Amino acid sequence: MKQIFALLSGLIFGFGLIVSGMSDPAKVLNFLDVFGTWDPSLAFVMGGAIAVTAPGFALLTRSRRRPFFDSEFRIPSRTDLDPKLLAGAVLFGTGWGLGGFCPGPALTALPIAATGTLIFVPFMLAGMWLARHTPDLSMPFNKGVTQ
């Protein structure tokens, strides 16, 4: 069951990215182009997503001790602001502003097979592999829990 719902969640997520326009880098780059051809649409994506997720997560974790088909809610517990978080966010934001893709939209758009996407995705996967194999010297007890 959990596997079926994982697949279904991925599908719904992908449809959400397509419907919202988030899977179109032109729209993303215009959202980020505050001083140019600004298209504020994508603020509504984040707003809509949080409007469902915030009450949904709260209701789930308050009313249930565990998910329906698994043993525990795996919710990150860290609260510290480490250099790794900030450095990662700066690098990620820079790449997002260059290509107009973040990971979800890039994977969703992969089958459309635009040349830029076919180049972006393998390099993105290589970057993920690299980050997973980069030892974190500043936080020896961090087990690398990634959201």
Added chain:
Amino acid sequence: METSFTPWLSLGGGLMIGASAVLLMATNGRIAGISGLTSSLFARSTDGEARGVSALFVVGLLMSAPIWLLVSGEWPQQWVPSSPVLMAVAGLLVGFGATYGNGCTSGHGVCGISRGSMRSIVATVTFMAAAIVTVFVTRHQIGS
């Protein structure tokens, strides 16, 4: 290039993304963070069951556009930058940065902010600022 303002479609798509995040948490107890789920496939520490769940979520993402094509008769509209060097650098930065910083637009921007996580709020403000500065520099400093 201009794109048209689509508040209702974007809101609707956002609600679907939220529904997906709640569904994954309700059934699997996992955060719908795309960089986390995808990169966990490359981590030795990921156990077989978690690997299967992550892989299936990614397969769902990959199936969405083809199903869209079957139902509507056309691919979703998009324009993708075509410079190979630019897209290679962008991909590397996105993949490495999102994984190194423990999350991307979905993990920090949607799920983390929804939990009220200070780490996610700081990360989201940081990557949004970096992205806005990058677009400003490439479009209005170098590009113009």
